[in-house]
Amino acid sequence: MATGNDKPLMRALGEFFGEVWKGVKTDPSKPGRVTRRRVEQRVEDTPDGKVILRRTTVEEIIVPPRNHDQ
Structure with missing residues (x-):
């Protein structure tokens, strides 16, 4: 278990x-x-040393409130 x-x-x-x-x-x-x-995220080697490349993606779905009068 x-x-x-x-x-x-x-x-x-x-x-x-x-x-x-x-x-x-x-x-x-x-x-x-x-x-x-x-x-x-990934690490790349450059002539000046290591560089961290990071990409952040935020996805949002906003659901509008329902109209109960219909």
Whole structure:
């Protein structure tokens, strides 16, 4: 049953119930937002030494609130 995740049971339960509590507290009438962040990084050698090249892409989808009057 070991999956390589050495997280203690109490921590895993705390994270689980923390996410549930966050869902309970979240206002459902607010517009939704889906965010994905991707970071690509590589190291290049230059005549002046090593340089780190990093590209960060943030994708957001903003869902407008529904109009319940229709």
